[in-house]
Each structure stands twice: as C-alpha cells, then as structure tokens.
Amino acid sequence: MTRDTRWIAMAGLVLLAGCLAGCVPTEGGTLGDLTRTAQSATSGLQSARLAFESWADGRSTYAVADTALSDSLTELTGAQSSVEEIDVTTGTERRSRAEAIGELAAGASAIVSARETIAHTAGAPAEAAVRSALKASAGRLQRLSTTLGRLW
Structure with missing residues (x-):
C-alpha cells in the first residue's frame, strides 16, 4: 500500500466515523x-487538517489533498446549515446554537484558506x-462539543 493509498483509506475512515456519528438516535434534544x-464537524475538520499537513509535508498530492x-x-x-435549522427555545440553546454556527463558519473558512494555499492562489x-x-478551529469545535455534551 502506498502512502497516498493509506492516507486516502485513513481519511475515508475518519469521514465514515463522522457520518456514522450523525446516525445516532436523537437524544438530548x-x-x-x-x-x-459539533462532534461530526470536528471529525471533518481533523480530516482537513490531516489532508493539508500531508500535502504540506510532501506526503500527498494536490489532487488527493484538494479532494479531502x-x-x-x-x-x-452542511453541518452549519443543519445547525441553523435547529429550533431553539431557551437562552442556553440560542447561545449554544450561535456559538456552534460561529465555530462551524470559522472551520469552513480555515478549510477554504487551506484550499487556496494548496492551489497557490495569489494572496493565499x-x-x-x-x-x-x-488546529485552533478543530480544538474549539472539540471543546464546544464537550461543553454541550455536559449540558444535556
């Protein structure tokens, strides 16, 4: 198995785990x-981080990194859209949803920056x-998911 093949398999497993996390029966309102x-998005952001670092370290091609x-x-x-559609009734839920939307937007922005950098876009x-x-965005999302998990 080549390094690229192993990397693709590992990234696929991380994304699969993230997708399966979304299949958990609704509990906790x-x-x-x-x-x-937030947990699923953290997995997605970790996959992005792995893809970017593999490319930056010369262990992955542009095509593989860009796809990931x-x-x-x-x-x-998609997670941000889902969160925006969640109905909230309490102040805690409103604040938590707003924080999640902000962190998901920051994570998406970091991924866009990564794509610009690997494409050698001017001003990237x-x-x-x-x-x-x-790294910072993944850490904030992980902390948010832990904090939210304690609230319910």
Missing part, C-alpha cells in the same frame, strides 16, 4: 443535536498560518 453536529479538503468543507457547510495564507487555523 436540541443540545444533543448540537453536540452530535473539498469533502471536509462540504461536511462543515502561508502554510504555517493555515496549520494554526485548522
């Missing part, structure tokens, strides 16, 4: 839905800045 969405980043971006924007952020943004 609105906060449970927000928690599961595109898939992760689709996952995050430096690799170090993208690494930092992806």
Whole structure:
C-alpha cells in the first residue's frame, strides 16, 4: 500500500466515523443535536487538517489533498446549515446554537484558506498560518462539543 493509498483509506475512515456519528438516535434534544453536529464537524475538520499537513509535508498530492479538503468543507457547510435549522427555545440553546454556527463558519473558512494555499492562489495564507487555523478551529469545535455534551 502506498502512502497516498493509506492516507486516502485513513481519511475515508475518519469521514465514515463522522457520518456514522450523525446516525445516532436523537437524544438530548436540541443540545444533543448540537453536540452530535459539533462532534461530526470536528471529525471533518481533523480530516482537513490531516489532508493539508500531508500535502504540506510532501506526503500527498494536490489532487488527493484538494479532494479531502473539498469533502471536509462540504461536511462543515452542511453541518452549519443543519445547525441553523435547529429550533431553539431557551437562552442556553440560542447561545449554544450561535456559538456552534460561529465555530462551524470559522472551520469552513480555515478549510477554504487551506484550499487556496494548496492551489497557490495569489494572496493565499502561508502554510504555517493555515496549520494554526485548522488546529485552533478543530480544538474549539472539540471543546464546544464537550461543553454541550455536559449540558444535556
């Protein structure tokens, strides 16, 4: 198995785990839905981070990295749309939903920056800045999912 093949298999497993996380029966109401969405998006962001770092370290091709980043971006924007549609009734739910939307948007923005960087788009952020943004965004989403999980 080549490095690219192993990487694709690993990225596929992470995305599959994220998709399966969305198949959990609804429990915990609105906060449970927000928690599961944040967990799934964290997996997508970690996949994006892995794809970008593999490309930056010369262990992956542009095509492989761009495909993984595109898939992760689709996952995050889909999660953001889902969160925007969740009905909230309490102040805690409203604040939690707003925070989730903000973090999902930040994660999507980091992925867009990563795609610009690997495509060598003029004015694209430096690799170090993208690494930092992806890591920070994934960390914030992970903390949010943990916090939300404690609320329900």
